[in-house]
Amino acid sequence: MVAPVTGPPPTPFAGGRGVRAALAKAATVFAASSQTPRLDAELLMAHALGMSREKLLLNHLDAAVPEAFAALVARRLAHEPIAYITGSRAFWTIDLAVGPGALVPRADSETLIEAAVAHFGDRAPSRILDLGTGPGTLLLAALSQWPGANGLGIDASDKALGYAAINARNLEMGDRVSFRFGNWAKGLEGEFDLILANPPYIATGDTLPAEVRDHEPAGALFAGADGLDDYRIIAPQLPALLAPDGVACIEVGAGQAAAVAELLGAQGLATGIRSDLGGIERCVTARLS
Template structure:
């Protein structure tokens, strides 16, 4: 790394320390974006020219609270790189817990049909289709803007032939059964304090779910078993400490209910498994 780049990164890191928990990483990602190279190339000093003037403007946007992913327009998730923009929730590493749980469930017998409820950028559906090359899937969202981004991601990743997207309200009107159902619903309490970059930039419709954060789980739960093929599984993201309150909402449908933790040991994923002989 040349001295100009090193100095620029140090200055940017100091500037971003007040807004970010990872100021150095943010600065490196922004410099890589300004240079049109990877962060790895930045760290290995593969660019020897001057620091672009655009870098200062990118740092200023981040210092004003704009999320890194909206500035660069991309976010890595599972094994894929997604385009993201205002109007869709930025995929989080915690959400990969859903895919990880599905991989464990389907080891040796891959799913053929996948449903992603509230698909947003298409992160969960497209990660699943990338994981299982013979699978096809459907993503549903109530936002036309989100569906446009999801469709563009499918095209960019070469998955458009296996991914369909539909405007809809959760599973209303869905009569098909699926081997795998994925869902990351809004689950934040209405009065919860969120980091500035989240509260001021990400879509509130994808974050907040009523006073207790459970409104969308209540809407999803009734008749959920009708969506699953025998032997199928649903993986639904949870907010911190919500498992004991959400699981009872899905009781009484003949589904086996369990939970998967994220890498930090938090209750992150509600798992609903249909028995092999289930006819519900």
């Protein structure tokens, strides 16, 4: 549920000096609650105008402000995620439909695709498994990277799987991918060249920003007192599913890489760690020894 907007209503944006001035004004009001106030304003304006952000910035800064923009600003001030407001999020080389009930794709997760690309080099995976696929984020990004691959996505949320199916259809990948309701890899058989996973990793006592806490699904965020509960389930499942030359790329939260690598190592897997662009150890890789 969207939280009510507190304080005075946002300054009207229609009319005035056009889009350029409205973007500056919106960025100012977003600055107190967003780390990307200008980007937020641009994405909302592009959505209100029904065009890409790039087209907006290149050709429409002097256009009239659409009436819908003020309402979008109000929703953002209520801490609703930008991706939920616009209904989409860019990730890797694709655009994904997202909304309430699905975890918003984050740029940090691209570290897993980068790790997979580094592992395979000139080769390409044939079979890809995505555990906790959400709206299909990692799996569909991988399938866009390797057009000859096929994939299976597993999730315990029907809502998330609904978005995944929509995204596969929109990206014309329906014949290369299937999605299944499930509890991580329970009951799965066969070998996969690439296994991707972005499990919940937030400790139950941690404090989250309002836009995450109040809007995104708790089941995709929290994982016990130390945030490691789901890694303890996944780690023993991987050895039987990994192909001999394959790799598992698993997302972790800040400060968790060593603990997750230890869990995987206890299963006889060889591990590595890859950092995201912010220098945070974000991906633990695992291979058969």
